[in-house]
Amino acid sequence: MTSIIKLHCLSGAGGETPPCYVLQIDEFRFLLDCGWDEKFDMDFIKELKRHANSIDAVLLSHSDPLHLGALPYAVGKLGLSCPVYATLPVYKMGQMFMYDLYQAHRNCSEFDLFTLDDVDAAFDRIIQLKYNQSIDMKGKGLGLRITPLPAGHSLGGTIWRITATGEEDIVYAPDFNHKKERHLNGCEIEKLLRPSLLLLGAMNADYVQPRRRLRDEKLMTTILSTLRGGGCVLLCTDTAGRMLELAHMLDQLWRNKDSGLVAYSLLLLSNVSYNVVEFAKSQIEWMSDKLTRAFEGARSNPFALRHLQLCHSVAEVTRTPGPKVVLASFPDLEVGYARDLFLLWAPNPQNSIVLTARTSQGTLARELIERGGDRTLDLTVRRRVRLEGAELEEYLQTQRQLQISNVKQEAGGVSSDSDSEGELEMWVVTGRHDLPVRHGAAAAGCFKTNKRHYTMYPCPEERTRADDYGEVIRPEDYRLAEIVDAEGEIRDVPPAPPPKNEPQEEPTEVPSKCVSSVRQVAVRARVQHVELEGRCDGESLLRIVTQLKPHALVALRAGPSAIQLLKQHCASEGIDKVFTPARGETIDATTESHIYQVRLSDALVSQLWWRRAGDAELAWLSGVLTARDQQHHDTDVDRAYVIKLVSKLYLNCNRQSSGIEEMPGLEPCAGAPHSAAFINELKLSELRQILAKHNISAEFSGGALFCCNGTLAIRRPCDLAEDCVTAHPPKRVLEVQASRAPVIVRIAGSP
Template identity: 70%
Template sequence: MTSIIKLTCLSGVIDESPPCYVLQIDEFKILLDCGWDEKFDIDFIKDLKRHINSIDAVLLSHSDPMHLGALPYAIGKLGLNCPVYATLPVYKMGQMFMYDLYQAHRNVSEFDLFTLDDVDNAFDRIVQLKYNQTIDMKGKGLGIRIVPLPAGHTLGGTVWRISAPGEEDIVYAPDFNHKKERHLNGCEVERLLRPSLMLVGAMNANHVQQRRRLRDEKLMTTILSGLRGGGCVLVCTDTAGRVLELAHMLDQLWRNRDSGLTAYSLLLLSNVTYNVLEFAKSQLWRNRDSGLTAYSLLLLSNVTYNVLEFAKSQLWRNRDSGLTTYLLLLLSNVTYNVLEFAKSQIEWMSNKMTRAFEGARSNPFALRHVQLCHSAAEVHRTPGPKVVLASFPDLECGFARDLFLQWAPHAVNSIVLTARTSPGTLARDLIERGGDRTIELTVKKRVRLEGAELDQFLLQQKTDLNNTVKEDPAGISSDSDSDDSLEMMVVTGRHDIPVRSDHRTASRFKSNKRHHAMYPCHDERTRYDDYGEIIKPEDYRLAEIIDTEGDVKDVSPAAPQKMETEEELPEIPRKCISYTTQVHIQARIQYIELEGRCDGESLLRIVSQVKPRALVALRAGPDALKVLRQHCEAEGIEKVYTPSRGETIDATTESHIYQVRLSDALVSGLEWRSAGDISLAWLSAVVAPPRHSRERHHDQQDEPLDLIPSLEPAPNSEHAASFINSLKLSNLRQVLAKHNIRAEFNNGELSCCNGTIAIRRLDNGRVALEGVLSDEYYKVRELLYDQFAIV
């Protein structure tokens, strides 16, 4: 029996908006990705809210905000409550992406769409899977199976294969790459053959991509010319996705000592830099012969520390690269974590990475010469020309935008864009229109309060404190509730010094009341959880060990620790400001595609090889849709869907199949009969139109109307009895023998009771019973009827 398959496109069709789709298989609804664009378009959330209560599962394909950016908002604010499925790297790196995104916006504005707690709660819902692991859905999804397959593009990227009841397969592949890269294997196209329905990202259907060698040469030339000209090079990349491939590629560049890059610095700037680099542990800067030790690589991102630890690429390891004289700096907000995560995910990477780790036991993402940075100030303190890898690639927020505002007016600098971001972003505008012009940009900052604003803030703080003391006078406690308690509080600066009053009550007995200390000491309490004292791993982390050849052993560097004095300092009051400025772009703008997606020619070949029965084109413009449709017609693929935003398409394989609901009055009147392992009932009903006029709760105005018709009991439900079963006379003979009724076959019919009763099969397949009316006749008829389900 086939399944009813429908697809509702909330976003990610006709244009390059983030992918988000609701796939309905019978009554089970699956949310395919939950992306959000750089502008945080609230109209997308309105469309998602209408379906949020009916979603039964969520499948995430990649770790970047384009595929899961709205997940914290959906779970924390909209109340999405269902299992979320993703691979382990998507879970880990997705957290780093969202931490960096939140911190980047929080640094310059009062960002309140979601909090870090919402991010943690959302990712705690994720069920972590491995490639080729089969998961069976339960409840309404009984019979549906999901299998994650490698997609390339990003670490842990997934192509989902969904098996519906009726032997129908659905392949969801929004972004994939069939080619092997430096740190990733390609997509396994042979696992996608002959699906019933294929949902494919067709954004590159008409895109012609440069060869990898030409792109690498272009990047090297841009870096060399920028550094030798005395300027800085800003490479705009993401937090914990494509930055890994970029870092690994730069490692190969810095290996050549003839490259002349050994006198410069390479920095990675991000909010999570350490985590990303620890997660990836590449080979950058590890070999003395690479020539990279004299340069600084700067990766500017809100998660830079995590990203570079995740990436630990091969840069700076070869002495011949000429990069050993430069310093590699990684600037990020969560850099440490990303690098830690990357170390442990070698099995998710390419076969070359795995063999290198298994053979030499050297982690390919253990960076030594990369300097991790967590603020733009650290970048500016690094002297000389430098290369900085900074997030985000769209230049809408983060460290990349901050450095762009500072470096773009100078002709000696270079800006390298690595991805085609959404239309309307600053990076997309630079790709399409280039530089050497003046543009108007909105600058957002968080600055300290000064002058009258600071005085007003402190006055408000003091007023709030006084109100708190008045509301809770028991805050100053004593050991006695009598009137003899004559202590009073003297407020001096930051401390409340309790002193005794000069008025004392005369008494011949010595008072045993305990007095307060003149200068109170606040003891720091030990933090503990339900299992005891909380252990800090950094207190037991070993220092970095370097062998005689200069290689770093497999010992993780310590995470940046916050000094105790910093915790005691009061928070400096700040405010968010926004203003518009004119920026004259004199720096050289260079677009080098490093997205890691299939090009147009390869995409069309893969569609021809997979040969789906029906295809849905996602995230494709009009030109790309035209090219894809013409190719599908030539290959004999008749059903090609190009839905618009908000449209629901019916992709059911079989025709003339309709979905109806059984009313309670109809179900309660059914009489069930057992037939082997199943139960049957006769149903006589009429189709009733959907109830549009039913009353709805006031907070459910955005819920979609029930457009499914229902079945109501028919007025005249009388019908002739139907016998359901395929009876064999040999089996009936055994049943009669158990009841001491002897039966024999005679000319193809079953004769019993001394020939007075005969049972034979007619030409139309029915069974006829003939004989003399007697007690034996009714006994045989009863046993015969027991072999059927009579409805």
């Protein structure tokens, strides 16, 4: 039976907003991706909040914030509690993306949209899958199956195939790359059978992509000319996605002694650079066939990057002498280390800024791509600084008051006989001890007392910290001279090494605050855009649509020109159903033209007579279609039944309604009993055997089965010629309708 398919575009339609869609198949709802933009648009969150409780499963296609950035907020703040499905690299690298995103915003603002605990809680819900591993949904999704397919573009990137058993085949392909890259295979979307519905990311439908060789030459020319001129190169990339392709390519170039790059430094700067490289080393089986064969044969890990130096702060970069190439996280230049280095290096004309991705509208990187550099920009500079002077004293005083109040609350919750003698009058906070002290408390001596509070004085033992030879160890002698970067920001302050045989204390947060100012930045460095996004170009995208030739297509994340070009191409290829939804719009992509959902009343269900037919149970249903306001309201909504009607009739009901409360209903009707019906494929030879068991003679003549002394003939309309009935006119004829639909036997002729 055909399913009812609806797609609600929360985001990612009618423009380049992040992808986030609710795909409804009958009563089961998938959340396809859960991306967030660089500005953290809350209008999209308001729309997501309405659907959070009704979502049954989440499918993630890529690991970057563009595809899963809002997942921690949805789990931590909106109460999203359904299973989340993704591949292993999306699970691992997605965590690194979100850790880096959180830390980058915490370094420059009071970021409170989600916490690291929310990130961990969200990724704990992920069910990790392998490519081509099919999972059957349960409950409301019985009969639905999901399968992740390789998409390219990023490590573990996925094209989702959603199949309803024996019915629709839905393909969700937001971002993919059909071409092989250095560390990834291309997708194989063109090998899929003709899908019923294709959800296609069509942002590049009108984009003409330069050849890979020309892009690599442009990048290498920029790097060599800048380094030989004494400048530095800033490559703005992401945290753990396209950065892997770029890092692998540059490390291979640095290994080539003829390139002349060995004399220069190659750095990777992000909050999680070490973890990202370590995860990449353990995920070779998800990469290209070339890297897999090299690892299996020579046991050489392609991501043992010998020339790539891992950095976690701007101070480490500034301490590296000479010209250098730095891969810094966050290509939008709104936050993160890429923006910090941009503010430092942009005024120097010897430096170069290389932008590797077209980020969202309104970001600094997009403005530089569209309008270029060599001008003065007014930029807001936000950073976190230490508290000093009166602000530090006020902060410490607030912490003391909070500490005292916590101690009072803990002591106030303990009831004892001595509490009636009076309240605690003074609280002493000394060193690391928070101890209640009662004034006038007499010493108990050797006599027994019922008092539970005693006068106590902390006596910490100061132990001399010395090594095995008696030399006194002073941790301050081993601290780095510079613990802040060039901008005065506090990042990754190296802690003092803990002494031996001493209990380690929990690290305390350095008192700090966020300050903001507007600075005029003269962009004198050379700004280059080298497209390294790893997405399918416009020509290849249209060719893939031609090969797939879906029954229906939905264009996602596409501008007006891309949509117009795609619609013209689909019209020339004979694809009639092309949907171009806007943000917030719901489209009905049901395959059948007349299919509706109706609600069965308890009175009607109680009258059904079920008969077993093989592995199924069947019942004859006869009812009257009524509007919702004419139905009898049930006391328990969970007892309601929902069915689908496929009919040639045009039913007067609202096709946009998706809630059970708005569905039309079926009420029992009084009338004569229905005629007999046979459901299934009828074989006349088997029927003859059944008649013989009941001592009824039957003979074949002209393709028809005559029985009861020629008074009854059972025939197939396509098998019986007209002269057969004319030569042997029976009193009653049974016609067997053979088609893909359930076979119905109807009686014709005189009774």
